Amino acid sequence: MFFSITELEHHPILFDVLYQPGEIAFPEDLRQIGSLAAQGRTELLRNTLGEIRIRGHVKAVMEGVCDRCLEPARLEIDSDFDLFYRPVVRTANHAEIQLEDGEIDLAFYEGEGVELADALREQILLSMPMQLFCRPDCKGLCPYCGANRNQVNCGCRSPFIDPRWASLRDLG
Numbered sequence: 001m002f003f004s005i006t007e008l009e010h011h012p013i014l015f016d017v018l019y020q021p022g023e024i025a026f027p028e029d030l031r032q033i034g035s036l037a038a039q040g041r042t043e044l045l046r047n048t049l050g051e052i053r054i055r056g057h058v059k060a061v062m063e064g065v066c067d068r069c070l071e072p073a074r075l076e077i078d079s080d081f082d083l084f085y086r087p088v089v090r091t092a093n094h095a096e097i098q099l100e101d102g103e104i105d106l107a108f109y110e111g112e113g114v115e116l117a118d119a120l121r122e123q124i125l126l127s128m129p130m131q132l133f134c135r136p137d138c139k140g141l142c143p144y145c146g147a148n149r150n151q152v153n154c155g156c157r158s159p160f161i162d163p164r165w166a167s168l169r170d171l172g
C-alpha cells in the first residue's frame with residue numbers, strides 16, 4: 001500500500017491490511033510466520049516540508065536464529081508504532097543530511113511518498129531484540145563438542161584443567 005503525497009495533501013489515509021510471508025522483504029536470517037497485520041493512520045503533517053507520520057499497530061510472528069543454540073527462535077511482535085518520514089533533502093554537493101542523535105523513529109523518503117511495507121519492515125526491525133533466544137532458558141551449544149545442550153547431555157568438561165591437578169582431585 002503506497003501513501004502518495006498527492007493523496008495525503010487532501011486527507012489522511014486509514015489502513016487495515018494483511019501481508020503474507022514474502023510480501024515484505026526481510027533480511028535473510030529473519031522470516032515472517034503467517035500473516036502480518038497492520039492497522040493505522042497516515043497523515044501529512046501541516047507546516048512541515050512534507051513530513052509524513054504513520055501511526056498504528058502491527059502484529060506478526062517472526063522467526064530468526066537463536067543466539068545461543070542457532071536453532072530457529074520465534075518472537076511475537078504486537079506493538080504500537082509512530083513513524084515520521086521526512087523528504088530527503090540534499091545539500092549542494094548531493095550529500096544526504098545526517099540523522100540527528102535520538103531521532104530513531106525518523107526516516108527519510110524519496111519521491112512521491114512512502115510505501116507501507118517499507119515502514120512496517122522498519123518497525124519490525126526496530127522491534128527485534130539485540131539477542132534472540134529459542135526459549136529463555138536455552139542452554140546453548142557445548143563450546144567443546146558443539147552439541148546442542150537442549151537436546152543432549154554431552155558431558156563435556158573444560159579441557160583446560162591441568163591433568164596433574166585433575167589427578168590430584170581424583171585422589172581427593
Ligand SMILES: [Zn+2]
Pocket residue numbers: 066067068069070071133134135138139140
Ligand atoms: Zn536456543
Ligand SMILES: [Zn+2]
Pocket residue numbers: 142143144145146147154155156
Ligand atoms: Zn560437549
